[in-house]
Amino acid sequence: MKLYFAPETCSLSPHIVLRELGLPFELVKVDNKTKLTADGRDFLAINPKGYVAALQLANGEVLTEGTAIVQYLADLKPEAKLAPPNGSWERVRLQEWLNFITGEIHASMSPLFNAAIPDGVKTIFKDKLVRRLGQIESTLAQQDYLLGAQFSVADAYLFTVLRWTAFFSIDLEQWQAIARYMENIGARATVKSALAAEAVA
Ligand SMILES: N[C@@H](CCC(=O)N[C@@H](CS)C(=O)NCC(=O)O)C(=O)O
Numbered sequence: 529m530k531l532y533f534a535p536e537t538c539s540l541s542p543h544i545v546l547r548e549l550g551l552p553f554e555l556v557k558v559d560n561k562t563k564l565t566a567d568g569r570d571f572l573a574i575n576p577k578g579y580v581a582a583l584q585l586a587n588g589e590v591l592t593e594g595t596a597i598v599q600y601l602a603d604l605k606p607e608a609k610l611a612p613p614n615g616s617w618e619r620v621r622l623q624e625w626l627n628f629i630t631g632e633i634h635a636s637m638s639p640l641f642n643a644a645i646p647d648g649v650k651t652i653f654k655d656k657l658v659r660r661l662g663q664i665e666s667t668l669a670q671q672d673y674l675l676g677a678q679f680s681v682a683d684a685y686l687f688t689v690l691r692w693t694a695f696f697s698i699d700l701e702q703w704q705a706i707a708r709y710m711e712n713i714g715a716r717a718t719v720k721s722a723l724a725a726e727a728v729a
Contacts, residue, residue, distance in 0.1 A: 529553045530584040532574065534560045535726040536691070538634060539581035542597045543726065544684040547718035549605045557729045566729070595626040598681035610681050618675065625674045625682040632660045634689045640696050654696065661703055668705035672712065679713075687713040 531546060531553055533539035537560070546553045557566040558580050565571050575582040575592055583591045583600070591597050599622075602611035612618030636657040639645050664686070667674065674682045690710060693700055701707050713719055 529586065530556050532556050532558050532565065532571065532580050532582040532584070533726065533729075534558050534580045535729065537580055538594050538685075538688055540691075540722060540726065541594050541681070541685040541688040542581045542583060542601060543722045544688070544716075544719055545598045545601045545610060545681050547722050548610055548679075548684070548716075549601060549608050551601070551604065555725060555729060594685060595623075595630050598626070598685065599623075602681050609678055610684075612675070612680075622675060622680055622682055626685060628660075629682065629685050629689060633657065633664075633686070636660065637689060637692050637696075641692075654698070658698070661698075661700075661706060665703040665705050668709050672709070679716075683709075683713060687719065 529546075529551065531539065531543060533543055533555055534557065543555070558564075558571045559566075560580070563571045563578055565574070572578050574584065575590055577592055579592075581592070581594050581597055583597045585591065591600055599611055602608070603614065606613065611622055636653045639653045640650055671677065673679050674686060687710065690700065690706065700710055
């Protein structure tokens, strides 16, 4: 499998998941501005959507959308318990979290990166984000991970998007449980190795 990624973006989430699962994979860096891969290929020919993450399987199929990629990966090795079994109520809860992260957190942060969006509009997204973080704080004040006691693909994704708060002067220390959560997840060997690999790529 090949994971097309760009450092410090949402592709860190499937990257962490691949390492948690111990699956063999190749990292291919994408320049999000030129849409070229590090080995000089046209990324748009691989993923016409033009964004990371994209996962290329051995049969050539390319899977996009981080929430689909992480579930596909987790199901390759169910014994790692990164996602509850398909069809279970717990799996629906996982999907509820993945959708919340992508639609409410990731989507509220994307406009903050956009230089063309006026500051007043950015404030609207920032305020919404702060409200959503309050909701996550309530959950994490009661349990270590989004699904309870077990680390899941939703945690890899939440950790990834919450790292971006540093770019927008949002201090996660104001939410005690979130701050503790970030520290715990950041200490995982797989997370450290994923970050190190992206930094040198
Ligand atoms: N809906 C996609 C969004 C992916 C996305 O926003 N990727 C960003 C990095 S976090 C990107 O590559 N942006 C470059 C671009 O859109 O040109 C997903 O959830 O996977």
